[in-house]
Amino acid sequence: MDPDAIARVTKEVVRTYGEMQGVSPTVRRETQAPQEQYILTYKAKVSLPGGKQMSRIVRVTADSRGRVQRISTSR
Numbered sequence: 018m019d020p021d022a023i024a025r026v027t028k029e030v031v032r033t034y035g036e037m038q039g040v041s042p043t044v045r046r047e048t049q050a051p052q053e054q055y056i057l058t059y060k061a062k063v064s065l066p067g068g069k070q071m072s073r074i075v076r077v078t079a080d081s082r083g084r085v086q087r088i089s090t091s092r
Contacts, residue, residue, distance in 0.1 A: 022083030
């Protein structure tokens with residue numbers, strides 16, 4: 018996946034999940050998909066009320082041109 022496509026996906030993720038600003042994703046190619054697809058995984062720590070922290074993981078399925086097909090997140 019080219020860097021421009023990764024930047025497009027990252028822009029979409031940051032718009033929805035602001036805490037992912039500055040996070041670099043891990044990228045892997047989906048091997049069993051009929052079309053060329055990639056899985057991008059973003060991981061960050063999120064501050065909660067009371068001073069606690071939680072890990073947030075955002076997983077994005079996108080095509081080779083950077084068009085987001087699906088976004089899911091952990092709580």
